[in-house]
Amino acid sequence: MCILGKVVNIYRIPSRNQSPIGTILTLKTVDNGKANFPKVTCFGVIGERAAQLAPDEYVCIVASVQTKRKDGPNGKTLRYETLIGSEIGRIG
Numbered sequence: 001m002c003i004l005g006k007v008v009n010i011y012r013i014p015s016r017n018q019s020p021i022g023t024i025l026t027l028k029t030v031d032n033g034k035a036n037f038p039k040v041t042c043f044g045v046i047g048e049r050a051a052q053l054a055p056d057e058y059v060c061i062v063a064s065v066q067t068k069r070k071d072g073p074n075g076k077t078l079r080y081e082t083l084i085g086s087e088i089g090r091i092g
Helices: 044-051
Strands: 002-013 022-031 034-036 039-043 058-071 077-091
Touching: 002 044, 022 044, 022 058, 039 044, 039 058, 044 077
Parallel strands: 039 077
Antiparallel strands: 002 022, 002 058, 022 034, 022 039, 058 077
C-alpha cells in the first residue's frame, strides 16, 4: 500500500547498546474530512531515511501490513497489525 501524509512524530527505536534499530513515523492522513494517524515502522536504510525527516513534511511511504496473533483471555485470538515501510519519499 502507499500512504500519503504529513509527519507529526518521529520516534527512534533504541536497542540495548543505544544504537537505534529503526524509526516509527506517525503520519496525519485525511480522507473525506476524517483525520487518521497511522504509525509506520521503518528499519535499516529506510529507518535512517525516516529519521532524517522533520515534522510537518509530507511523505509517501510504501508499506506492507504484518499481522501477529496472540492468545488472549477466554480463548480468544488477538490480532495486532503493524505497517512496515519499505520505501519512502518526500513530497513537495
